[in-house]
Amino acid sequence: AEADSQAVLPCKYKPNSIYSPAVIWSKVNNGTIWKKKKSGLQFWGSDWSVKGNQRARCPHYEFSRGDYSLQIKNVREGDGGLFSCTVQTGDQVIIILVMLRIIKVSSSPSFPILDNSFSISCNVTPWPYGASVQWIVNNSSFMQQMEITSDGETINNVVRERATPRLAGNWTCVVGYEGKVGRASATLTMKGITKPFEDNTKVYAPVGSEVTLPCVFSSGLVPSSPAWEKLKPSPILLPASFSPSQPVMDKSITLKEVQLEDEGMYRCSGTVSGQRLTRNMELVVAKIDSSFPSKERGYVSLTCKLTNTSEVTEYEWVRVVYDHNGNQSVESIQKGKFITINKMSVENQGEWACRFYGKYGILGNVTYHIQIMSKLSPCMSAVTNHSLCCSNNSETILTILHISSPQRNQILQYPALETIVHTISNEREQRERNREKK
Template identity: 35%
Template sequence: MNKKQFVMILGLVLVFEGARCQEHEVFVAYGSVAVLPCIDETSELSHPSSVYWSRLVENALKTVWRREKSGLEFRPVRDQPRANCPVPNFGKSDYSLHITETALEDGGKYICEVEGRIRMVKLINLRVVRASFSPAVVVEGLRTEAVCHVSPGTKSVKINWKQNGAKISRFSLSKVSQKDEGDWTCQVSYTGGAVESTTSLQVKGISTPPSDSSVVYAAVGSSVSLPCIFTDGLVPHTVSWSRPSTTSYSPLPLPASLNASAGPSASAAIQRVEEGDEGMYTCSGTVKGLNGESNKVQRRMELVVARVSRSSGSGPVTLTCHLSNSDQVTSYEWLRVNYGPNDTQTLTSVQKTVQKTLRIQKVDEEGAGEWVCRYYGKQGVLGNVTYELHLMGALKSGNLSSGNKTAMVMGLGFLFLVIFLVLFQMYRNYRRKKMIHLYPAMETIVHQAATEREQRERSRPKMAEACVGDPKPVSV
């Protein structure tokens, strides 16, 4: 309180002979209801009283609300009245002033004057607390600052900040990210209590995924979506996908089956995941800030590729679940896929452990088929990968049932029989040719006889024509 204000209040108090002057300080959050106390503690009976509420503005008193002993009430007519004294029966000892939807400009010094059985003057210092951001809507990567405004007063206060209910020490954000979005609360502590005011910070940019710690899991041969969704109302001018390398400055080539979308949802899809597609992927977009400046926002995510391998060689079959990055995996579960009527599937859990391998002692018709490796993290299921275990693969390992062994022996026996008959026929043909070459004179006689027979057959038509001759005409 400056000197002029003090002199004015002191002079006002001296006007009322025998009056009592009391000063209070009231803290209230912006937008809430402020209650300025003015209670006559000495009066237990109801007496006709006049109440005057005024406010000190630029060293001048302005009436806020007043009521005469007759019950006549006066309010300002310029603005919609937000201040009144809600006393059911005029003249009782509670003359507190209520101000609804308290604004920053409502802060300051108020004077309550009550003239009844005794004269009472009270000085109230209203201090409004408001939390805000400058700017309140910001594009990620830019700067904003949290402001806790407290109307000036006489007492010192302590200011703390909370984000989404948790206390924090920073209030200046030089590089905003999606994790900064939410409710920020300014807590003002003073002697006798504390007041909180909450405001919201809205961050424009990439909403999904919210940070660079996102991990996407996919099995080899399956399709997968890499999310990149911008906040509502923010349309990027350009969107690009890249695949940074951890060993060199040159980026890695993108998968051939990767297709990227355009617009607010710039997500990419890999139609078929192959081994070697694992690693980091970056989605980048150029957007305009609130001030018209261009800003580049991007999000990094990791693609983890999963596959199942089978042990080779004789003995039991071992299935192993491989992930390109298993840092977030806490346990593995192996399930057996069974098919019922109408191609219905049921999954039966066989093993759940921290080990990523499954040992199958004997692979028969029941053991062969589809096996699923399901891997878990702290937040639950991360993904699945399916492996088809064939019986032929089990045959190579020597784990055969008696029926399969019999079928294999019969098949091999039939194959050997066919090969034997072919070889036997080839041998007979070979012996026949060899026997003919043992008698060359006989072969010559047979060849000459065949030649002479062929010549006789050719000359027979000519001889028949010579014997018949030309036919002579016959006269009648």
């Protein structure tokens, strides 16, 4: 039985007598556990009853079937050993012996520090000579080096390894002996830098965005002398300023506006119990390059680029659409690293996003905005020099008029603009009069 579980020690005998038998459960060389007299009175040994709470009991409703099995709750290593079940009815006395072996998995230290040595053991009390031991780690078989005892027995109930993220998790010890199998499990939790959990983790961010480089230590660890370095492409010690609102184990830093030159390898570090713990990570920067094909006027070609594409398995382009509540949805999904868009089409205007995926799902995305435009009419040079353009769109005209009106009592800074506005306004009024006549 696994430590801290319930063990059931079998004792089944169908007596010939119609009278209720007397039953005694004892641990060999260690006294009585539980007994029931023929009268029905029950007694518990002092080691098996604490403050009226009995750890061992026999379900009386099974007696009529001849089942006198003993149930022991929360078994301990000290419970292991030989037990006897004595059933007395009339002049018949039946004794059944049961060996209880307790299996327990434990590690030393209880919470290994990452990159340090640790051991995990499978203890069986009492140990069965000639037993086989197999280890399963996170549902996969684990092979380790065998040890040979002084009497020539090969054992593998102890594993000694260096603490790495892949060894964290569930460890199960499977013990085989004389055709029977028992097992016990334990969760191995490692201390150190838990986010990111592994070295060389990649963090993705588009140009111009804000990104946090994570560096979180295990709960309960207070690292001293935390520091950040940029390792590649050129080594530099970063002036890491940690927010007072951050928990003491969180030494993450934030880059407010990512630039292309921020890509590369970073390292965070901190000292715990005299040991310097480090974690390396890579910042991958994404951007969209645009070009305008000379043969296709009004079109723009977009290319999704990342400073490291080793994890990327697929690219996807989507047009992002927002409703009046600000909720977004996507449409026009297209696969591939490149895309050519007719920017004069109203259906294509707005926000486009390049999503990039890895083996386990989406890694990140980067966006490109196509300006909302309508058909343009020629503009005078004075307007063009000020990055303004003429439009037949009435909303644009009204906006220009609204901006221009406060200037009427002042010196006009853009006389050409006022002329254009009046000209367009007059043309618009003339068109409306012509429509009314028709």
